Amino acid sequence: MAEERITLSEKELNQIKDTIPADIVLDNVSELFKIFGDKTRITILFALLDHSLCVNDIASLLDMQQSAISHQLRILKQAHLVKYKRVGREVIYSLADDHIKTIFDQGLEHVEE
Amino acid sequence: MAEERITLSEKELNQIKDTIPADIVLDNVSELFKIFGDKTRITILFALLDHSLCVNDIASLLDMQQSAISHQLRILKQAHLVKYKRVGREVIYSLADDHIKTIFDQGLEHVEE
């Protein structure tokens, strides 16, 4: 009986390799998801889906210290996921990107299975 | 001049709180994204988008040790992101879910801005 070849040849491996996104893209995508992969941050983003909020209100909503929220907002800022404007003493944060909702919806769908 | 109220009242905060998904959902969604938030894992998933692959071939593709790949596959298994079947000595892994591609596409879109 002819042996069934399971392990791929080098040529086949190279063809598959070509279908995988470039290294830099993999870095950026995993970096993006890493940011979503924290409960505090994703809760902040969900809260901002429909409302612009100042830091203290976010801290109240999540029942967390203002400092912890500030640290996380800095991370979200650096990833261009939120934007902000100063209004008097307060700083109002809002979402920077429309993809976020779509990504979350897909995540929710997967989770709800 | 009437003071402009910026900070939200407790009532308003509660209304916003109601729009945020339940705690358990936030746990699950952040857990899901946390899994995507690792370059090795997301590369494995990209490779599996179009092909079923055995462990060694995945290790070759990523140029990583078999052990590291096995550990990551276990995590992907536990999250129901991949499924597997044993074929002789080999174990063939494939994607378990169709949402994955959609989520990745959105992630790529965000990154490519």
Next chain:
DNA sequence: TATACATATGAACACATGTTCATATAAGGG
């Protein structure tokens, strides 16, 4: 300008995470 309020930030700490190494388990071939 002194004080209070809102936010940001650095250091420290505890905890989580990913890889490696060694080895166990599983299966097929001689």
Next chain:
DNA sequence: CCCTTATATGAACATGTGTTCATATGTATA
């Protein structure tokens, strides 16, 4: 049966991460 190949797994280790605490910065108001 023994040997080789394929995969899984536990322990150890180094590194990364999120929160807290203390404090700095920025802004308004008395």
